[in-house]
Amino acid sequence: MNTSTTATTTRSEWPLWEIFVRPKAGLDHKHCGSLHAPDAKMAVQMAREVYTRRQEGSSVWVVRSSDIVASDPGDKDMLFDPAEDKVYRHPTFYELPEAVNHM
């Protein structure tokens, strides 16, 4: 009995995509969630359906979740803690003009 020819390439699940939506021109794309889609183009369409159907967006980015490189939660102290007691790193010593809205 030869079973090697019945090899199937069917994947049980589509890859995961991270979705970034820009609410309006001039603002940054913000991460708003993730979804499954067969490829990049369909991911954009699905993102439009799932995350922007009530006019929340003017632009969408999609990124394969597996392409995102994340910091190790175990390194949290080393990477992020030292900033807390270094007040000179924070831009709190001057006031922003009223016209600057989205810093």
Next chain:
Amino acid sequence: MTAVAESLQLQLTPPVRYLLRWADTCLIHAQRLSEWCGHGPVLEEDIALSNMALDLIGQARGLLTRAAELEGQGFDEDQMAFLREEPDYFNLTLVEQPMRRSSAHSPGGDFADTVVRNLLLATWLKLAWQRLSSSADAELAAIAAKALKEARYHQQHAADWAVRLGDGTAESQRRMQAALDKAWPYVGELFAADEVDAAAAAAGLGPSRAELREPWRAEVQAVLDEATLALPAEVPFVATGSQGRHSEHMGFILAEMQSLQRRYPGGTW
């Protein structure tokens, strides 16, 4: 004590019929698409199909309201949508065919049937909206301009699926071609122009359906080529839904759509 809403007695002038053809095609197609709500192959597509159904209902609402204004007896969109008898609906026969759900009269269809029907109809409606957006009737032109953006997306979405499934696995291609062959006998009606079309074209109300044939064929052919699917041969049969003569499936859709408004006239949420 049982109130039952009476059916509307409409003055079906050519312009009213013309508008009802577009309106009812959107309305019944939306009703069929909504069968997917909660049953989509994946959550994202479930939302997409439901959104498209809602877009189509929105288009139908605008058209029904305008048709009622031209009709002149002061009916509203709900009365127009729910209180007509079957021969006073003028949708394409294609849209009333069973889509997903099975019934005593049909085994129902698969996702390929839906993708194919969406592709054929969205392409047709997009071409129609493009032309209707320069209608002499300002109201209709405004409805069309808004609907055009939606139809472009519907067409794109359907085309993307058609390519992925047609040029997919042997099984998905077989199903797509079968779905295309199944829908094809109803396609002749999309371009079967008559005196209602002629009157609309002459008055600048909108295009004759015959005008849509060539551009439609070109756009559908391009998608099918990419999807490695074959355009079926022309068939002589021309369906008559847009004349008010419907297939056996229409009565069941109307019963489902109308039961509430018939039993509770004027009922609202």
